Amino acid sequence: MPIPLAEVRGLVDAYPRTPVVGTVGSHSAIDIADGAATEGLPNLVLAQAGRDATYAQYFRTTRDHVGGRRRGCVDDVWTFPRFADIAAPPVQERLRGHGVLLVPNRALSSYLPLATIEEELRVPIVGSRALLRIEERTERENYYTLLERAEIPLPHAIASPEAIDRLAIVKLPHAVRRLERGFFTVASAREYRQKSEQLLARGTIAAEDLAKARIEEYVIGPVFNFNFFFSPLVPRSQGLELLGVDERRESNLDGLVRLPAAQQLELSESARIPEYTVVGHGTLTVRESILEEVFRLGEQFVDAARARYPPGILGPFCLQTCLDKDGRPTVFDVAARIGGGTNIHLGLGHPYGNALWRMPMSTGRRIALEIRHAVDSGRLKEILT
């Protein structure tokens, strides 16, 4: 049973006036801590031993003798043997005792079981707890079903390997690095058999994942990840903001496309198969005439999410798109939380976020600003689930 909304919102009745912005130490934690620091909110990173130096050492806040921030943005770090320990009841109690609001990122939903987040994690989440599950492609209801409800263009689904009649992408997890992708592209049933056999033999993919894989049309066009923010604290017409756009660097796909064709052909056959492990991000803006369509998709997504998973999107979300030859976006993935590429603008702000807010507005800062607005207007519960 999911934790009732009223119960989780009621937890903040015992919180101090200034809450602590907490997040799991990976993915986008620096952006979240930096944003909190800029807005004058204390922050906490929940780290795993052996992966904590970024936060506990390199970005750690140091203060001068009167308590002013001298450098760094991570105010406090709690380190656990495993990320999953965050959900242990004594840790939850400690988090509540410190007045922590958790900002969900992909590290939270990857390292804690979703059922634990939904049913056991009695710490308020700034964002949409129930929407974290839609990212799981193997769920009966997922982001694809929500995009369909929202009437947002998505890649055409291909029912079975035998039905592959165009360039397609097969989506399944990596066999060993479970949080990474074992995606591959194929253009026919024959190529599907050949490539899947190669990847199975190489240990990149596993047969049980392949049986459940989604096969969809490969959309040819550049990737634009649109980082939006939705605020329930303002009139609906002002609720949706586009903060910025990022793109990914994926190994070894990006390495392969940097090779001239002649050198690509000199690679062994298996080395020519790209992998899609995200290793970094770049920043983009979009041709201005495309923006109207991008906002339309954002609005449709917000409305559909609110109708299907009330209270819907609260805060940041990301629509990952390919733009086709006519500049039309097709959404191939969704993050109903802070996206993975927002660090590109920490400290500097996102181009569109800056244009809107008239000051450097990163996603992390926008989240902290929302918390401050909510606290100042006595409406904190409205942004929590």
Ligand code: AMP
């Ligand atoms: P995802 O795991 O959904 O974020 O996708 C990882 C990468 O796969 C993306 O950054 C794209 O490069 C690529 N991709 C995923 N779906 C499609 C698609 N339908 N068409 C083209 N590229 C895709």
